Amino acid sequence: MTGMGMSARRQRLSRLWRSTHPTARRLLVAGAVITGLFLVMAVLAPLVAPYGEAEYRDLPQLARPSSHYWFGTTNLRYDVFSRVVFGTRLAFQVVILSTGFAMVIGVPLGLFAGYSGRRLDRVLVLLMDAMYAFPSLLLAIVAAFALSRFVGQGVPAAALSISVIYIPQYFRVVRNHTLAVREEAFVEAARAMGASRRTIVGRYVFFNVVQSVPVIFTVNAADAILTLAALGFLGYGVPIPAAEWGYDISRAIGDVANGFWWTSLFPGLFILALVTGLTLLGEGINDVVNPLLRRRGLGVGAVAPGALVVERAGTALESAGSEPILVVTEEAPVEPVAVTPSAGTSPGPAPDTALLVAELRVTYATPRGPVVAVEGASIEIKRGESLGLVGESGCGKSTLGRGILGILPPGATVTGRVVIGGVDLATLDAGERRRARGERAAMIFQEPMTRLDPLQRVEDHFVETIRAHHPETSRSEARAMAATALAAMRIPLTRARNYPHEFSGGMRQRIMIALGLVLGPAVLVADEPTTSLDVIVEAQILEILDDLRRRSDMALLLITHNLGIVAETCDRLAVMYAGQIVELGDVHTVFARPRHPYTQGLLASVISLDTEQLSSIPGSPPDLLDPPVGCRFADRCPFVMDVCWHEPPVLAGQDDGTQVACHLHPGAGS
Amino acid sequence: MATRGGGSLRAYVFARLLLALPMLFILLTVTFLLLRVAPGDPVTATLGGRVSDARADQIRRDLGLDRPLWRQYTSYLADVSHGDFGRAITTNRPLRTTIADRFPATLELTLAAMVVAIGVGVLVGALAARFRDTPIDVGGRLLGILLYAAPIFWLGIMLQLLFSIQLGWLPTGGRIAPFHEPRSITRLYLVDSLFTANWAAFGSALRYLTLPAVTLGLVIGGIFIRLVRVNMLQTLKSDYVEAARARGIGERRVLFNHAFRNALVPVVTIIGLQFALLLSGAVLTEATFTWPGIGLSLYQFLQNRDYTAVQGLVTFYALFVVGVSLLIDIASAWVDPRIRFQ
């Protein structure tokens, strides 16, 4: 029983470990090894060091490093190597004692302040903040100076002086957790069941704080070693005969002037190595513990622009007679989509086609393996037409939109073909593809509050965009264009020089639309453009979008999870599930007669519950790391048949023009 | 939907000032308590048996140390409020004079170190973020950690060893060659020698300043590398950077105008926090290079166990820290219009 639990736990841990970034992992191991070596040296100091820490029997004075005295000897006939080894021991003693003191003082104070609240809390917080703001070394000096008068100098005095620096940190962590939990409902609940309130708060805070202790400890340890050395250097550390690195370095200043380098070099190198080891260890623990970093390690949101690598994916593929494919490994989200150059095999788009996407496939490289986020998606939108792309979050609809624009994060590989306004993006060079963004296709996003650069005036966004595409345009011309674009979105001209934070969400989305349209693109990709807005503003924005495509012949790709919006705004509808388009057709036809069971489920959830959540379909989408062989919807599908489990259905045209990928309908069996 | 204007900045400054006062009060009280509420009296502790009892009594009376503690406390606060930091027991000089004499040197050193630190931090940090997870990034991060991990005084000694002792290029200590001091205007030697076109003084001041400023600047720069890198990573994956790319803005412009500029905003605030570190570091640097600033005075008074002098200097540091953090906050409110509205 326990054995199984253990192994499952170990498996989970090893998966977590592997999902972190290899560099973070290597640095963590390096830090752990360095720290471990020093720890061993500290424990075994009397065995490692050839001489005692302050033993000078008949050693020569200032002997160079040699086989006898590895690091040389000092002015006072000490063996430098023995001194630095014993210095390690002293450093660890002070580190452990000082963090211990800091916890013993800081934790109860934090609990007390957080628990009692009110005035006392405020005074303590102010006091701790003031201590925290004060230069830490000066704080330690003042403490050591004051202590030297009535305790004298030594390991405990030095540790106590240093601990003063860390008390505010422990205080803060504990106080904030205590405060957060004090009013929590479950405390009341547990109390009603007879547990004492104090015990509950204590236990909760303990478990929360304990998680952050390893990181705080290593960071403080690194800092404590530097502080101890500084105190020693200033003459307020642990006095001789104890071996203390900082003190030894201060004694060596006179040697340096005469060219005796070894007495100061080695103690400093030891400090450098140990502090580096501890810092690497702390950062490593933080990188593994911190869930944020862990998620970033999956590579999805990671940003590391690098050079773009364009490569022909195997001549073998071409000679095998399949469509020649140009693979763009996007190490930078710099260049747009990778595209199949039309080699005459595929038909060109009709003249009134604004956007053609053929067999688009997007793969993310993650530490756990490649994830195909979009699998062979093909859509076509005519001028003035709008297509709604719907699906649950994570189904790949946003990835598809970004794939069209070519702004996928690094680690994404794109294949397939994108033709915008009759121009195949594969025929463009890098600069032209950059300019295609904004000029041929524009994009607006879900969260208008964060999409404008907070440090730039609204007008500057326009000027920058216009001049990035038409460098010959003067600033004043660009400003005039901005004014026209803003006026069309009913943003008063007087506001053009305001900063983004001075606008409401709805206004910002209108600004984003104006910004997207200023270069007259053929296609507008709108990714959940109203999700974060309230209903009235939502209606406004949808009306603007609808109006735009009717009047300006622009094609609209509206990505949303809200079928109601699609019904109001779109001519056609594409339903995505687990990276694939499963149904595609005229909005009225599909709404009247949804064919795919998933589409049916979506519509049912809207009709029956009138909710925006698509939660009424039981189950969850498959893991795209390891997608099922057959139909991806099989384990949630009420009509699942044998064939569904092993044969993937393909998108097939129906009599009314709708396309469906489902074995319930003709043509799905390829 | 507030409008932008000077008024809101003024309101912010006022509110921030109100916050600074209690902090200052607390720092002064802690300083007083730590240094005064110890058994025995400061004069005996400082001078020991070196003076006669009668003389010690005389000094105690002169310094007001014979009065009850709470009286000493109130008069300490009153003195500080009009810029009186007391007198040193050992030198019997008012600390105000010491500070006035030595502050320009500390200011010159810290400003120069800040320039070095920002230069190193911004350059290496931004490069590391831009080339995330490449060898450049790993190298930059390691450099940041190593610089942080090097004890300032040791780094200073190592630089002295190399550049002063081995190569003989730069002096090991002091602020300027004897009799080279430029005519006083700002009392920052570099600035004054520039103003008076005194090139000999300028060269000398620069030679003396280089090693201490580089030492202090590198150590602080280690921290800046990390801060700039982390901030830049944040802004590089921010929504507005993605939106800018979607508009077809060139990559270089995206990097500099959007990612980099925004990454610098929190750095300004954080530089404020690191200012405390800079002051701590300055004490060590000044002691290493016998740079005649306040840090060196503090070091000397510490060696002499001069209680009233240490108290006076620490008090000055407290005032300085609170003042600078105030200035930094106002500066960042000025740079980033969002802060004012919070």
Ligand code: SF4
């Ligand atoms: S193919 Fe089979 S499992 Fe998939 S949706 Fe159709 S009926 Fe359901």
